[in-house]
Amino acid sequence: MKTQMAGLALALSLTAGAAAAQETLSLYNWGDYINPEVLTKFTEETGIAVTLDTYSSNEEMLAKIQAGATGYDIVFPSVHMNDIMLKLGLLEKTGINAHPDFKNIDPAFLRAKEDPAGEYCLPYAWGTVGIFYNEDVTGPITGWADFFAIPEKTGAKITILDDMREVLAVGLIMTGKSVNSADPAEVQAAADYILSHKAAVTAFTYEVPAMLTSGDIAAGHFFVGGNVFFTEMPNIKYIIPAEGGTMYQENICVLASAPHKENAQKFLEFYLRPEIAALNVAQQFNGTPNIPANELTPDFIRSNPNINVGPETMARLQIFEDIGAALKIYDRAWNTIRTAQ
Amino acid sequence: MDSLLEIRGARREFVTPEGDRIAALDGVDLDVGAKEFVTLLGPSGCGKTTLLRAISGFEALDGGTIRLGGADLTALPPFRRPLNTVFQSYALFGHMTVARNVGYALEVAGVPKRRREAEVAEALDKVGLSGMGARRPGQLSGGQRQRVALARAIVAKPRLLLLDEPLSALDRNLRQQMQIELKTLQDRLGIAFVFVTHDQEEALTMSDRIVVMRAGRIEQIGAPRDIYRRPRNRFVAEFIGETNLFPVTVDRVEGPTALARTAEGVELLLPAAGRKPGEAITAILRPTDFTLADKGIPGTVRSAVYLGSDLHLFVAPAAGGPEIRVTARDGQAAETGAAVHLAHDPARVHVLEGG
Amino acid sequence: MAIRRQSAILGLLLAPATLFLGVFFLLPLLIIALFSFLTPGLYGGVEWSFYHWNYGRIFGWADGIMEVFEPVYLRILWRSLSFAALTVLVTLLLCYPVAFWVSRLPERSRLFFLFLITLPFFSSLIVRLYAWLLILKPTGFLNSALMGLGLIAQPLEILYTPTAVVLGMVYVMVPFMFLPLYAAVDNLDRAQVEASMDLGANRVQTFLKVVLPQTLPGIMGGAVIVFIPSVGNFIVPDILGGAKGLMIGNLVEQQFLSARNWPFGSALSMVIMSVVLTVLLVAVTRARKTGAGHA
DSSP: OHHHHHHHHHHHHHHHHSOSSOEEEEEEEETTOSOHHHHHHHHHHHOEEEEEEEESSHHHHHHHHHTTOOSOOEEOOBHHHHHHHHHTTOBOOOOGGGSGGGGGBOGGGOOOTTOTTOSSOEEEEEEEEEEEEEHHHHOOOOSHHHHHHHHHHHSOOEEEOSOHHHHHHHHHHHTTOOTTOOOHHHHHHHHHHHHHHHTTEEEEOSOHHHHHHHTSOSEEEEEGGGGGGGTTOTTEEEEOOTTOEEEEEEEEEEBTTOSOHHHHHHHHHHHTSHHHHHHHHHHHOOBOSBHHHHHHSOHHHHTOTTTSOOHHHHTTEEEOOOOGGGHHHHHHHHHHHHHOO | OOEEEEEEEEEEEEEOTTSOEEEEEEEEEEEEETTOEEEEEOSTTSSHHHHHHHHHTSSOOSEEEEEETTEEOTTOOGGGSSOEEEOTTOOOOTTSOHHHHHTHHHHHTTOOHHHHHHHHHHHHHHTTOTTOTTSOGGGSOHHHHHHHHHHHHHTTOOSEEEEESTTTTSOHHHHHHHHHHHHHHHHHHTOEEEEEESOHHHHHHHOSEEEEEETTEEEEEEOHHHHHHSOSSHHHHHHSSOOEEEEEEEEEEETTEEEEEETTOOEEEEEOTTOOTTOEEEEEEOGGGEEEESSSEEEEEEEEEEETTEEEEEEEETTOSSOEEEEEETTSOOOTTOEEEEEEOGGGOEEEEOO | OHHHHHHHHHHHHHHHHHHHHIIIIIHHHHHHHHHTTEEEOBTBSEEEEEOOHHHHHHHTOOOSSSSOOOTHHHHHHHHHHHHHHHHHHHHHHHHHHHHHHHHTSOHHHHHHHHHHHHGGGGSOHHHHHHHHHHHHSTTSHHHHHHHHTTSOSSOOOOTTSHHHHHHHHHHHHHHHHHHHHHHHHHHOOHHHHHHHHHTTOOHHHHIIIIIHHHHHHHHHHHHHHHHHHHHHOOHHHHHTSTTOSOOHHHHHHHHHHTSOOHHHHHHHHHHHHHHHHHHHHHHHHHHHHHHTTOO
């Protein structure tokens, strides 16, 4: 409700600046996952007013679309959700891969199994999930084993994400399994790993940037985008764990139920331009599949190996896939983790 | 004198929301005998309720003492005072049965159930509510609730019962019946009652003595007849019963009778004892002190109010001045507009010194 | 003929109320009840075939292959009920004396206090809970103040503990407990309190025998109003509890927002609703019994 109101307010303010005969475009995106300047620029160039609603999980977005929410044109699903939505027939074929600028996109990012050529969605951005830590307190750390040892070693606190698959992924990585395992025994082993460290974990939370800044925690499991908060704090470091980490990638997809398909198409084409993708990265601190855009991003981002990762780091990263009915195994494991005393 | 309740120099001040100090009790002395029915009477704000609440302990005194049977109560909380109260609103406990209401004082005192039940039955019997113990207060009529409140207050056999305008919520017939019952009950119990009312008729009916209060002070204490026939001042005279007040000047003294005249020229006869010509006094005559006769004060009937056995007349004196209230017997010819003469017995005139 | 027309008019007059109840209360409830007996869709939503394992998973008759019975759900329910009961108890102990204090204030201060009590309703719950996070965290206002005063040497560990959850729940629920309690206390017949003391009951006896029974309807009302939302609350355990102790509300939320299992979430909701309804019925029956004598 609140985000809808915010979206409405944004719509009104953008409307006021745009032409009288009003064209609009309605985005449904993760919170804080697009640089507002990108939207302003789009409106300036095309005269299309943009409204923005936000969600905080793929499932929340899916549930809302499935429940019949209409009026949205564009959504930003993660790759596995992109696949699910294609299977459910919720997405519109855009033919964006036929656009001349599509050559900017690194084909390695055409990860959706149901859309291998990019006929539907445009790869939007990607990032990693790793560890932020306050080096003054923890000393240098290299991965998950060091991370979970921090409380015992220093008495400081650590947090991990309040996210079922991210948390179990840590357990699966540490037991040497795929983060997309559908084997109940493997998932159980992963849960056991997390459970054996639950006492060391202060909370399952997304409040990492604020708590790390104030010194309430010494390290936290968080998204690479968190770097935006620590540009002035050299003691706060971000690493992709040596044992391995997860990566995420979202695609820009047009809904089959979109009321403004032409405007949505214009937005996809707009985002193919390297300077637009780079503008987004400058504020979001994440990776872009747009090859020329990488040359236009600010220095401190381009030169940070934990943000702009090389091939050997890339090899340590796994991405979530749709695991279908096996989700139930994860749900049970997650409940066990969260109820354990 | 052998009194049960002794109040000496009771003082209590209140501060109004405007910041003014008001003396609710301004040095009150009062004695109540062991089997006496004493009524505190006065207009609202006179301090009668404050005095009652000071006796029961719900109002602390700024000064003075209250003793009961020789024991000083002044500093005791209400639950330590061996006296009970019948509240104006009855204050029955809605969530308890009648029997538990009545037995409450015994229950909190730890009286065993067996004895409690017997005493509750006895108290209910005294107020005429035998067999009603299982009901709830909400199922009773106003008069029945009144009796429950009474039974509850006497069950612990207090030596002094306080009653705070207990009859004011009842209709007129029931009220008159209860007045008699209360008086009878008090005689039977042989304990003292201190009764608060603003209804002077009630006070006259039941009391052994009446305490007339005004502005935190006692104006007069006396038997009902005393208060009625010989009010000490104008306030008491006007507050108790219907009154005709005549500011008069003594004209002359003839044997046992003196003649006095109002400024307008209405002439009255009064006892000569102690009267001197030329002095200004107030003569008090009750409406029943006048009779319609062939001679006397000439006047015209302005209005006649029929009250059953009596006829209430308002007579304008021919000489002028305020109308005179007269009670005439029904059947006497006194329609509105009739010319009449008002005669009176000089001995029944009560004199207040001063104009 | 006339009767039929009358009933038609009556029906028309009642239509808005029926429609209101139907649309906003009955219909959602029926949908939840229906979904709880359907097969979960692979990607959320439901498949239209009968499925009883949703309840089996909770109560113990799961097939052990697709659905697994785990006592953890009943444990979570029990835990949620205990926390809700504790919340009721703490809010009651907190609000009861305050209600008496407020009812004795002069009218203007009283109105101001009632305004203060309802003030939180004007801002978002999430924002207010984040404010508590700032107060309770190790470097937060509370610990800074206590350490500044030299009362403690080490920061108190409150945030992300069950204590913080109870504290947060109490904070959220205080107005709901206070208002019915205040109404009961304000309605208390002072004359009955005086009558009790006049009849020899000391303050403790008067409280137990007169004040408590008379304010019992308010206590019951407040308890019910606090208990029901407390059972299903999932925001407080998430933000202040660090999501470490799963509550039944979190479990339901999770079924819709990450496990994509709508029917199981619906079944859990139905179980919560039945438990709460039972508690409510017991409370109302008891309150009616004790309150029967009030004129």
